[in-house]
Amino acid sequence: MISKIKTALLVGLATAGILAQPVLAADYPHKTVKLVTHSSPGGGTDVFLRELIKYLTPITGVTYVVENVRGGAGAKAMAYLAGSPADGSVFYGTTPSYVNTSLLSKPDKTYEDLDPVVNLFQDPQIVFVRADSPYKSLKEVVEDAKKRPNQVRVGVSTPGSLDRQVMEQLKAETGTEMTIITHDGGGDVMLSVLNGTSTVGIGEIGELRGQLDAKKIRLITTYTDERLPQFADVPTAKEQGINLVVRKFRGLAGPKGLPRDIVAAWEDAAQKVLQDPKFKAVYEKDALIPSYLNQEQYGKFLAGFAEEQKAFFTKYGITAD
Template sequence: MKYHGIRGLLGAAAVATALVTAPPALADYPVQTVRLITHSSPGGGMDVFLRKIGQHLGPIMGVNFVVESVTGSGGAAAMAAVVNGPKDGSVFYGSTPTHIITSLLSNPSVTYEEMAPVVNLFNDPQTVYVLADSPYQTLGDIVADAQENPSSVVVSVSTPGSLDRQVMEEFQALTETSMIVLTHDGGGDAILSVLNGTAQVGVSEIAELRGQMEAGKVRIIATYTDERVPGIGDVPTAREQGYDLVVSKFRGIAGAKDLPPDVIAAWEEGVATLMKDPEFRDWYEAEGLQNAYQTQAEALAARDEFVVSLQAFFDEFGIN
């Protein structure tokens, strides 16, 4: 996976749900049940992502996967649950840029530096969406309204430390506009704010929007990608609409630092096999996800590069 800085990369109740009843754990994996923790609220993009992983990866690794939603503090509560948990391969974190952003912009009890990537799987395109009957047809319509009526346009994003919130900071600077950015505990909650009319615009991933798109409730008007994304209609990119902003959100699995090497090796082998599974591939391609599998060593190097780019972005826009 290639990173291009922030422009190119671009929640504490727990809800646990068993994903599949897999065969007994294989002899080379130390535990039978693995918890996958997310900062996203149920129905959010990472919640959907982890459930699908558990469904397909469980039989491959011989493990029962359980998803837990630990919301609050921009991902800090979920990070603490992972780092303070057992170091035996039984608890992991669904990672996105959020936990890095939260670490850099606040003072959480646990930061990304006490964690380590295990594997990365995808780049997840960011999209801009509105209600199906919204008068906004293009990004230009939103910009024009925001320029004519400053602070009148409300944009719904997920957590305060999410990449979609950072995308909005950059978009406002790029367009010299002032909008209200409404944050939530996760992507599922953010979509509700658009559906109930609290916000006129939302920024999200395709997986979070798929159900509402198919129900005819929302439509995507732009993607922050280099090229148009198949499977969502003929939606022009932000660049095609005159706004030079390309963002892709990495999705992967992270854990506490210094997990046993055999645990890391089992994940690397299991996920490498998963990415070749035809049914799983059909799912992620339909969701607009881009295969960006990385081993731990590769993901660690990419993370460190991202941190440098992210800090430069914060400095450029005076975000602290």
């Protein structure tokens, strides 16, 4: 078994006399590691993992491959991980969806059949529309929904996703009825809004960046306590009289029984990659908020989150689609 990988090893000089980043995993047992997501290509976790590995590889000395295991709102991905060897060769990109799907759908394998590893970020949720949409704010969406019940079509990702859950809360808080359209991931939600299937979409900045920069879509609300510095002209839901604040986490889990030295390597690498100035420039642009939790902290967080979700589902009468 590998030793604890806490010693940074310098790997020589790069061109122009610049030191390369230290390799943290020189004796890691795998040269290639698979990162699984239930998200469709272009979805939030897919984009997140593919961006992360650009900066993780130089730090760890490991090659990463992202694999999309779609179906069952994360149920297939969780089953895939639960049946994989607990040797550090495969991990899962975690979001609230994998807890919610476990609680709502009761699949054969749930989040409890996986080992939490680390949490990396909180990812603010935003509400967006096509650039030519008449909606300028979430308040206008709500007002229209009151006038035309079930005519406003809102695109969300999987049935177990946080954005799907929040829509039920929004409807209950505002006394409205809207048609909710679920998808395989955030990339599909964006396409749904662009082609007019959905009139409003819920997502994250990372998965929308290309269309935002191309001015094909427009942000109308953030579900945050305060306005995002990167989008200071976009009002929060709270500013519009709608008391909704959403905190979506992004982390990693692995098969049950991961050796402690494997986990320690990832805890070390996660802290290092969050400190990387180049990665920091990228994740700050996408409004990701660093929220590192080690394995013990993340496990406690997930247990608390699951209890909160159970109470939430009961309060709002939420069941799986």
